[in-house]
Amino acid sequence: MCDYIGKDFGADYPDSICINGYLWDMDSGHSDPSGEFDWLYTNGGEMPCPECNPSNLIQGMYEENQNIIDSDYMECPICGGVLRDDYGWADQICEYCGKNIWE
């Protein structure tokens, strides 16, 4: 959990809050009838927090993109950035570090 606040749920004001590394929609939920928590969020919990949970974020993006386009991914062996196979792997330049991953 960190103090991340972002606009990840479609509002034009900050509407996302980080709880245990995952983002929740601040516009969702209700107060906790048991009084144990200040507020119970009902929408969220799937988007990893970019601030305190970035490794899961890459994995999440990977899975999300995988569902949209049937494309191949691999990790740059030099910087660890996630690369997409747009033009075939034969001559792939890493878009993050600019190095040819096959050299």
Ligand SMILES: [Zn+2]
């Ligand atoms: Zn966080």
Ligand SMILES: [Zn+2]
């Ligand atoms: Zn790289």
